[in-house]
Amino acid sequence: MRKHLLFLLLILLLAALPAFSAEYYYEKGDTAFTFSVGADFPFFQGFVNNETKGFEFGVKGTHTYIGGYGALSYESFITRSLAVGGEIGYAFNNSYAKKILTTIPITAKLSWYPVQTGKFDLILHANAGISVLRYDSNRFLAPHIKLSVNPVYYITDSWGLGLDAGIWANYEHYNSSASGSKSTESAFGVFAPLTLSLIYRH
Amino acid sequence: MKKATFITIIAALLLIVSCNVDSEHGIYYKVATSQASSGINIIKALGFSEGSPDIHYFLTDDGICTTSNTQGDTRYIEGSQGKNIRGAYLQFSSMYYYYSNAEGKVYKLYATGESELVPRYANGKFEVSSNGFAYNKKQYSFIDAEVINDATISNPRFSGSSMLSMEGTTKALIYKASNEAQTITGLTASATGFAVSQDEEYYYIFNGKNIYKVEVTPGEETALGDAIYSGLGTAPTGGYTAVEYSIDDDDFLLVRTASGFTKIDVSSRSASTVSFLSDLNDVVVIDMYVVGDGKIAIVTYENGIHIADMVNSKLSDDIL
Helix, strand or coil: CHHHHHHHHHHHHHHHHHHHCCCCCCCCCCEEEEEEEEEEEEEEEEECCCCCCCEEEHHHHHCECCEEEEEEEEEEECCCCEEEEEEEEEEEEEECCCCEEEEEEEEEEEEEEEEECCCEEEEEEEEEEEEEEEECCEEEEEEEEEEEEEEEEECCCCEEEEEEEEEEEEEECCCHHHHHHHHHHCEEEEEEEEEEEEEEEC | CHHHHHHHHHHHHHHHHHCCCCCCCCHHHHHHCCCCCCCCCEEEEEEECCCCCCCEEEEECCEEEEECCCCCCEEECCCCCCCCEEEEEEECCEEEEEECCCCCCEEEECCCCCEEEECCCCCCEEECCCCCCEEECCCEECCCHHHHCCCCCCCCEEECCEEEEEECCCEEEEEECCCCCEEEECCCCCEEEEEECCCCCEEEEEECCEEEEEECCCCCEEECCCCCECCCCCCCCCCCEEEEEEECCEEEEEEECCCCEEEEECCCCEEEECHHHHHHCCCCEEEEEEEECCEEEEEECCCCEEEEECCCCEECCCCC
16 A cells, blocks of 8 residues: 555656746745635544554544535745745534534645646645634634645636645643643544635736 | 734633633544434333343333344334333333323233233232332332322432432432332432442442442331442433442442443442443443443443443444
């Protein structure tokens, strides 16, 4: 499985190499708005201080069903291939108990455009910030990171459609001295969103 | 202005962060231990038929149901006489039940599916069995005190063939079929739980967060004495559910608290958390009973029936 994945990555890298040497399309100061909507797949939950729970994967392990994910972002180019901005998202997943786990990430966003032909962009995003978790009347403010890859095809000069595949993680931390036995419930919540993105660049 | 905005943002963030500090469990923990609904709401656990510990009986709004050890295999064993059964009791391999709109009539259900009206004595008293199910309109019932509308039954708690009823707030009466009531004194408030030992020689009485063990002595008055354990976690809504089980001749008490399961070693009077049952921390437990050596059926309101293997620390898949 790992060999196949490495091979796929190598092919993608080789395919993208010619584009790396291509002319830049973007200028410093260009901007981009992105609206994304799609599915949110439960990946795993990792209980770092818990001997019985440990890491549990997928729907069955996390007791969380496939849900939805949406995000709005704004970015401005600081170089011809790097853009920075912000993003606010919303993710929801039903638990086995049919209660909704919601996550609202508010992040700073860094995007790298290694491939930019004017008609096609390959964008790598990295987000970092906080997210508000809510479940069954409980709330928690957690650190949040997200990585994604986003190929985009531009229908016009300004409007593009893309597919954004990524992974995001929250960390819900409980200090052992402050929360007693709840420290064993400190956990990573990791999900994989797959969204369609609509991009307006200017 | 900027300072005020900054302070407001920090205060809002602190408010959000502090919201989960007092909760019983972490958010991802609650999600990871959430349980799917079985689609069936169990009102009362009826146990298993003698010799068939894999087949469990339970009462729902739709009638008496049974399940085999095959997941999801459920069938009604009652149906021809309507589905408004309010109370039921399984004794060995005989099932007794009554309807909500037929007060005072108790039926016996046969394996063939046919039912028979159980006759009562001239004084209005049913005595179906000497050690299982009894009904006395003026005194006590082991199925459902509510339907009998007997003012003497207060805060009833059932365990096996016994029932605890409060008399005021410091005294309890424990009824066991065909025996005189045993009076328990020394309570500080209504009992928060009640269980009978496997050999039916002792009662476990929960008062506040304490557990007391008293000998079964029908007709006698018994003071609570010293608690065998104090400091249980908070009681669930409706009180603690508890069951005694044995491993290698040592007796343990499995207690359901609001936040999980606690195991009490009756001999050493020590307690420990039962972490392998944490997947059931967030469900409503109706009843628990022993189904084999160290094996306990945990019956939930809407999340099925699970078997906990207390020897090997394993929780079965949902068997309903």
